[in-house]
Amino acid sequence: MLAFHPQQPVVRTPVFEGPLDLLLYLIRRDGIDVRNLPIAHITREYLAYLDLMESMDLGIAGEFLVMAATLCQLKSRELLPRDPDVESEEEEEDPRERLVRRLIEYQRYKEASEELSLRPWLGRDVYVRPAAEVDPADRPLARDFDAFALLESFYATLEAHAEGEPVHEVELEEYSFTERVQWLLRELDGGEPVPLMRILEKIGGRAQRVLTFLALLEITRMGMTVLEQEGHLAPIAVASVVASEDADLSSLPREEAG
Amino acid sequence: MSDEVDNLIVLPGVSVTLAEEPTDEVEEIDGLAPPDPEFLLAAVEAVLFGSDQPLSTDAVRVALNVELEGAVESALEMLRADYQERGAGIELVEVGGGWQMRTVQRAAPYVARALGAKPVRLSRPAVETLAIVAYRQPVTRSEVEDLRGVECGGVLRSLVSRGLVGTVGRTDDPGRPLLYGTTAGFLSFFGLGDLSDLPTLRDLREMQSDDPAEGPVPLPED
Amino acid sequence: MSDEVDNLIVLPGVSVTLAEEPTDEVEEIDGLAPPDPEFLLAAVEAVLFGSDQPLSTDAVRVALNVELEGAVESALEMLRADYQERGAGIELVEVGGGWQMRTVQRAAPYVARALGAKPVRLSRPAVETLAIVAYRQPVTRSEVEDLRGVECGGVLRSLVSRGLVGTVGRTDDPGRPLLYGTTAGFLSFFGLGDLSDLPTLRDLREMQSDDPAEGPVPLPED
Numbered sequence: 001m002l003a004f005h006p007q008q009p010v011v012r013t014p015v016f017e018g019p020l021d022l023l024l025y026l027i028r029r030d031g032i033d034v035r036n037l038p039i040a041h042i043t044r045e046y047l048a049y050l051d052l053m054e055s056m057d058l059g060i061a062g063e064f065l066v067m068a069a070t071l072c073q074l075k076s077r078e079l080l081p082r083d084p085d086v087e088s089e090e091e092e093e094d095p096r097e098r099l100v101r102r103l104i105e106y107q108r109y110k111e112a113s114e115e116l117s118l119r120p121w122l123g124r125d126v127y128v129r130p131a132a133e134v135d136p137a138d139r140p141l142a143r144d145f146d147a148f149a150l151l152e153s154f155y156a157t158l159e160a161h162a163e164g165e166p167v168h169e170v171e172l173e174e175y176s177f178t179e180r181v182q183w184l185l186r187e188l189d190g191g192e193p194v195p196l197m198r199i200l201e202k203i204g205g206r207a208q209r210v211l212t213f214l215a216l217l218e219i220t221r222m223g224m225t226v227l228e229q230e231g232h233l234a235p236i237a238v239a240s241v242v243a244s245e246d247a248d249l250s251s252l253p254r255e256e257a258g
Numbered sequence: 259m260s261d262e263v264d265n266l267i268v269l270p271g272v273s274v275t276l277a278e279e280p281t282d283e284v285e286e287i288d289g290l291a292p293p294d295p296e297f298l299l300a301a302v303e304a305v306l307f308g309s310d311q312p313l314s315t316d317a318v319r320v321a322l323n324v325e326l327e328g329a330v331e332s333a334l335e336m337l338r339a340d341y342q343e344r345g346a347g348i349e350l351v352e353v354g355g356g357w358q359m360r361t362v363q364r365a366a367p368y369v370a371r372a373l374g375a376k377p378v379r380l381s382r383p384a385v386e387t388l389a390i391v392a393y394r395q396p397v398t399r400s401e402v403e404d405l406r407g408v409e410c411g412g413v414l415r416s417l418v419s420r421g422l423v424g425t426v427g428r429t430d431d432p433g434r435p436l437l438y439g440t441t442a443g444f445l446s447f448f449g450l451g452d453l454s455d456l457p458t459l460r461d462l463r464e465m466q467s468d469d470p471a472e473g474p475v476p477l478p479e480d
Numbered sequence: 481m482s483d484e485v486d487n488l489i490v491l492p493g494v495s496v497t498l499a500e501e502p503t504d505e506v507e508e509i510d511g512l513a514p515p516d517p518e519f520l521l522a523a524v525e526a527v528l529f530g531s532d533q534p535l536s537t538d539a540v541r542v543a544l545n546v547e548l549e550g551a552v553e554s555a556l557e558m559l560r561a562d563y564q565e566r567g568a569g570i571e572l573v574e575v576g577g578g579w580q581m582r583t584v585q586r587a588a589p590y591v592a593r594a595l596g597a598k599p600v601r602l603s604r605p606a607v608e609t610l611a612i613v614a615y616r617q618p619v620t621r622s623e624v625e626d627l628r629g630v631e632c633g634g635v636l637r638s639l640v641s642r643g644l645v646g647t648v649g650r651t652d653d654p655g656r657p658l659l660y661g662t663t664a665g666f667l668s669f670f671g672l673g674d675l676s677d678l679p680t681l682r683d684l685r686e687m688q689s690d691d692p693a694e695g696p697v698p699l700p701e702d
Contacts, residue, residue: 017383018408063408106405108459113382113389115457119448123378126360126449127369130532131310147670151679153604154611157628195651197618235618235649235659290589297567297586304569304587305594313594321594345518347526364519365526367512372527372535372543 019067020106022049027103034103039078039096043071074099178252180208180215185224185247188240193228196236222251290323298322299340302333312356312446354445355452387413388422392444392456396426396437414438422447512545520544521562524555525581534578609635610644614666614678618648618659636660644669 016022026045027034047068053060074096120126187199196216203209216238219225224247228237293301305321306313313321319330334357338350347365351358361369370377380388387410390402402410417423421443428434440453450456515523527543528535535543541552556579560572569587573580583591602610609632612624624632639645643665650656662675672678 017386018406020407061408067407102405102407106407109386109389109393109405112393112457112459113385116389116392116448117385119450120363121378121380122360122447122449123375125363125366125377127366127373127526127530128358128360129307129310129529147672147677148679148683150607150611150614150670151683153607154615157608157612160629197616201616201623235651290593293587293590300567300569300584301587301590302569304583305590307570307581308583308591309594317594321590323590323593345522347522347524348529359529361526361530362522365515365523368515368523368527368544369530371512371545372531372539 018061019046019064020103021110022046022064023067023103024107024110034100034107037096037100037103039071039074043075046071070095070099177211177215177218178249180212181219181247181249181252182244184212184215184219185240185242185244188225188238189244191239191241193237193239196227196238199238218252219247292323292325298324298329299333299337302330303337306337306350306357306359309358312353312358312442314356318357351449352451353449354442358446360449381413383408383410383413384417388417388440388444391417391423391438392440392453393459395439397439398429398431398435398437400435402438514544514546520546520551520555521559524552525559528559528572528579528581531580534575534580536578540579603635605630605632605635606639610639610662610666613639613645613660614662614675617661619661620651620653620657620659622657624660 016025023042023046024034026032026042026049027037030041030045032038032042050060050064050068053064077095122128184199187202188194199216200209200212203212216225220227220238224242225238225240228239229235301322302318305318315327315331315334318334319327322330324330334350340346341349347362348359349362351360366377383406386406387402390405391397391414394401394405399410399414402414414423418425418438421441423438423444424441425436426439427437429437444450445452445455523544524540527540537549537553537556540556541549544552546552556572562568563571569584570581571584573582605628608628609624612627613619613636616623616627621632621636624636636645640647640660643663645660645666646663647658648661649659651659666672667674667677670678
């Protein structure tokens with residue numbers, strides 16, 4: 001029994017996947033044509049190898065022993081004188097032929113597996129992109145809310161945060177069209193163009209903004225104010241061409257009674 | 259009238275914005291506009307880069323919303339040729355019925371080192387079993403064991419758990435044993451386009467003549 | 481069949497699995513030869529491709545076992561320029577002190593589609609901000625912040641990167657702050673022909689009061 005010493009020169013011996021693997025090794029080692037399998041020789045070598053494995057305390061799997069039995073059976077069969085009648089009857093089941101066929105077939109798959117081993121393996125020879133979570137910024141937006149939700153959010157925000165008067169629905173009739181024109185012209189005194197948006201933002205109530213906007217359209221039509229837009233993308237600005245005190249408001253539409 | 263006013267008031271900048279955005283853009287974006295022809299190659303490249311799985315020509319076509327399949331196919335071929343010509347570190351390969359970007363084999367040791375990952379291993383029994391399943395599929399465990407001459411249950415299980423082999427049904431034999439076959443992961447792992455890309459068995463012709471149906475192998479006497 | 485010789489084990493008593501591992505593998509990686517100069521660019525490309533983390537110049541240098549740092553740096557720069565010049569679908573970016581390959585922004589919708597990415601929900605701050613921009617456009621950041629009462633820079637940026645909001649100009653105020661407005665992508669997302677299709681408060685009220693479905697369900701008497 002050998003003891004394992006790391007410094008000792010190592011004994012190298014092939015590892016076999018099974019009895020067929022061992023047989024193929026012996027056939028190749030001894031330069032034997034598998035079709036011309038010398039049963040007596042191969043049986044002797046096979047058993048010798050099992051002895052070696054045993055002497056090294058390597059466990060011998062059951063499959064190896066089954067094959068040993070098969071080989072011994074074949075060998076004894078060959079030693080017997082051949083009876084032509086029995087031979088023809090048993091031809092289909094000739095165990096030796098069957099063994100040869102198994103060996104050749106096993107060799108085919110061994111070779112195929114060697115070719116597979118030479119291919120570029122993923123993770124050994126070639127690599128792909130690691131799976132990555134999609135950047136949330138690149139993921140599509142869920143269509144779980146519509147423009148009405150947007151509107152509700154808008155008003156909710158205004159009511160929650162606006163420092164000025166909250167957006168209320170105010171009756172249109174409470175406001176004077178003329179008063180709105182006067183307010184607009186006062187805002188625009190000085191002649192400098194003012195962004196339309198900024199004017200409208202000064203107005204708290206939505207209805208009042210409607211009225212103011214209508215007033216602006218009216219005095220622009222009358223030539224008291226001009227709307228400017230510097231470029232295609234620029235905001236609209238409003239400028240007055242008359243001073244608020246000098247404006248002639250007599251031609252403004254009459255206000256309807258309450 | 260009042261409707262208009264409402265909208266105008268709420269949206270002071272409406273005319274500005276409207277002028278800047280053509281309204282017919284809406285349809286295009288809803289159905290995702292296909293890439294401009296000059297961006298097609300780049301879009302194909304990005305889509306393949308972003309996927310860790312092989313993508314079929316059709317999957318690429320759908321992702322890009324390109325109607326014409328030929329356009330995507332020729333873009334894929336151009337991209338593959340482009341990588342080859344400039345000796346890139348990446349190549350475009352057809353595996354498992356799809357296209358995939360992979361590092362070139364020559365770069366493998368550097369990539370492995372950068373990843374700090376040990377190269378993937380398969381034991382010799384595993385590769386042998388895999389070869390038998392690949393060439394004989396669909397195949398039962400006992401058929402594999404007959405061919406290899408050893409018990410294969412554990413090896414088969416580990417191949418299944420690695421996604422290289424899967425069960426594809428059962429035979430009608432007593433006990434209805436499971437049938438095993440290779441998976442798309444198998445093709446991808448070995449860089450095979452499909453099963454017909456498997457190397458042909460070297461002894462195939464010999465084996466065919468060995469087939470008992472064609473007569474017994476003539477054995478010279480000892 | 482010299483392969484068999486490779487599958488040797490050291491006897492006695494050494495486990496069978498050792499046989500599957502070529503013993504010289506460790507040495508190979510330790511003494512990994514740096515890529516030939518003509519393969520350097522490709523090796524850098526492969527290493528970055530294979531990594532999901534940004535790699536520092538030094539990490540790339542170590543992976544390639546290249547002594548000279550300048551060589552890797554110039555290879556990285558060349559690679560970046562190369563992608564840019566040919567208008568690739570991939571770009572090389574320096575993020576967080578490392579280099580990373582990623583798809584170009586323009587290709588993002590296609591990549592997301594290819595991956596079947598799950599949709600994300602807009603956060604409440606994002607919806608609020610979007611609502612303000614939609615109904616008050618053109619609007620500056622500080623105006624949005626006044627209305628919401630909180631800082632909105634990040635939310636606005638994310639809406640811009642989502643393509644729902646864009647800059648439409650600048651005011652004449654000191655510092656000339658940017659003006660934001662909604663985009664064509666915004667219209668398409670909400671299925672609006674143009675901004676005048678945005679619902680008004682009146683629409684909302686009509687819906688709530690007139691739509692019988694919205695009203696309380698009459699309970700049947702017991």
